[in-house]
Amino acid sequence: MKTHFIAIGGSAMHNLAIALKDKGYQVTGSDDAIFEPSKSRLEKKGILPQEMGWFPEKITPDIDAVILGMHAHQDNPELAKAKELGLKIYSYPEFLYEQSKNKTRVVIAGSHGKTTITSMILHVLNFHQKDVDFMVGAQLEGFDCMVKLTQDNDFMVLEGDEYLSSPIDLRSKFLLYQPNIALMSGIAWDHINVFKTFDDYIDQFRKFVASITAGGVLVYNEEDPEVVKVVENAENYFRKIPYKTPEYEISNGKVYLKTEMGDVPLSVFGAHNLLNMEGARHICRQLGIMDEDFYEAIMSFKGASKRLEKVEREDKGTLYKDFAHAPSKVKAAVKAFTEQFKNDKKYGFLELHTYSSLNPAFLEQYDHAMDGLNEAIVFYSEDALKIKRMEPISPEFIKEKFKNENLKVFTNAEDLHAYWNTLDKTDGVYLMMSSGNFGGLDLTK
Structure with a gap:
């Protein structure tokens, strides 16, 4: 072909x-x-x-x-x-469906957590040498490529994105997959350049649930009220499996999952990651992985790329980078970080550079997002606003929307880098949140 x-x-x-x-x-x-x-x-x-x-x-x-x-x-x-x-012209998701229409399709959807959940599932399946086709949105340890397609595999695991399919196909990507097994992790308004109201955005998830094949399965986060509403109002027939944050404890800086099989030590941290893990466990059950086998494998999961990923620094300082930029993701990452490093001085840096994050109406959702950090820093580029043809935003406006008077705000990379160079990176712990690169900041030095 x-x-x-x-x-x-x-x-x-x-x-x-x-x-x-x-x-x-x-x-x-x-x-x-x-x-x-x-x-x-x-x-x-x-x-x-x-x-x-x-x-x-x-x-x-x-x-x-x-x-x-x-x-x-x-x-x-x-x-x-x-x-x-x-x-024949295909969008990316349309072609993936063509490649998987004779397989059992497992689709992981949600405003946040979908990459991590998909990564956890693939890690467990790979650990137990269960071969599946897949598409995931981050590079994974032990995998050469983010997409795998074969003639013979029975299952395909797909990360389901709600963004548009192509310039000539304005449907959300995940509406083209027609899942047999699905997961919905959470709903928090995003992509406001495309979905102008929260209801427009939620409607994509209503349509996603409606696209589940007859007699299929939906694993869903019962702690998210918007998800629960969508699931309860669905009119098509499928089996519903709720999940919630499991019990855990932090001892000597290590997270332990409390299970019927005893305490399971983990290599990741954060309540949101443990919630993601619980969703992944229920999906793995549907794929024939028993709980004890899931826990055996998940102990060695170190996280998806750029999701609370530890950066190896030359000075051995403790620094994590996270793809978080949407409000719900920022709040989850900060919460996880402050819980994990209770007794350390905590620095949190956030770069705003997506269309949504720089929209004054959307900035309301960042209220208290950086609370709990000893030093909270927000960076956005005034030049980026000009390129996007957006109105200027003042540092005072950012502080007001974040509801954080102690917030430090930088509007050009040179000033941010100068501040960064004044900090002793071995004193305290650092959380760097961005889908960009902080104006070219080298996080390893």
Whole structure:
């Protein structure tokens, strides 16, 4: 089968391209910019485009599938050529469904926790050598690629994202998967550039639950009132399995899960991670993994990439980075950090740079998000606001919305870096929360 990727360099897209190459497909692609690690990984597989840019001549009648990434625009010349030739054009999730429509599909959804839960499930399955197809949104220890596709595996585990599928398909990605087994971890308004009201956003989850196949299974977080409402109001037939935060204790800096089989020592921390773990356990049960086997495997789970991930520093200082940027994720990460390091001086840094996080209406949701830290720092770039054509935001406004008078606010990278360099990183513990890089800050030094 011959496939062509329009915008092959994306985090998700390049992993799918590699998975198809490994499956034996002919793979070509284009992009106007490709960065690391995508560039090296595509080059290693021999599918890195020779030139950057869009080339309609690459689109030929013998192509079986064109896969369109979100990075491309509706007026993309390669897309126009594919339409002209009448080729089959797939969004990323649409193509994943085509690859898995004869398998049992397990879809992990939610505003937060979905990457971690999917990672936990795959870690446990890999530990017990149970082979499945998968797609996950973070690089995992022990896995070469974030996507795996085979002819023979019976199950496919998919991280279900509520964001749009492609420039020409404005459905949420997870609505295309039609899960046989699903999980919903939580609902907290996000992507407000697309979902203008909270109800618009919740409606995506209503539709997701409605897409569960007849007689399927939904594992859901019973501690989230919005999730509970969606589940209780669902009209289609499926089995409902609730889960909640399990009992645990912290002793000498180590987290122990309280189970019927005794205390289970863990390599991760934070109540939200233990809640995620409980959801993963229930999904693994559906896949034939007994509880004792789940606990045996989960002890060695060290976390998904950039989810409370410990950074090895040259000075041996204690620093964790987290992808948290949405309010619910920031609050969960800060809570976990303050609970784990009760007796240490705690520094928390948050970078605001997504469209939602810089929207004045959305900033209300960050109230008290940084409470419990000894030093709380927020960084956003005034230049980024100009690029996004957004109105200026004052540091005073940020402090007001965070309801934290002691908040330090930096609006350019130079000032942030100067402050960072004054700190002794061996004194205290550091939590760095961003889906960016704090204006190029090197967290290892």
